Amino acid sequence: MTPIRRITLASALATGLALGACGGGDDNVAAPAATDAVPDSASQSIAGFVSYLKELVMSSADLLEPVDVSTVTPPVDETSEPDTSI
Secondary structure (H helix, E strand, O other): OOHHHHHHHHHHHHHHHHHHHHOOOOOOOOOOOOOOOOOOHHHHOHHHHHHHHHHHHHOOHHHOOOOOOOOOOOOOOOOOOOOOOO
């Protein structure tokens, strides 16, 4: 075997090993899906309500089943400052 063929073969094997090592083992944790019901925290505090709304926006809520919101009372706070992160 000529030196050029050895280099080509070694390069091909190294490329195959590198590509094989790229796949699998995805450690990214997906965001939890929105639940079937509105959590109690959404009625208890403004932060809980906003947190639930953000979760719905991130989870493609238009693909989920409808949720009964008749028991939800959006919290009201007349004393705290507006949240500028929204």
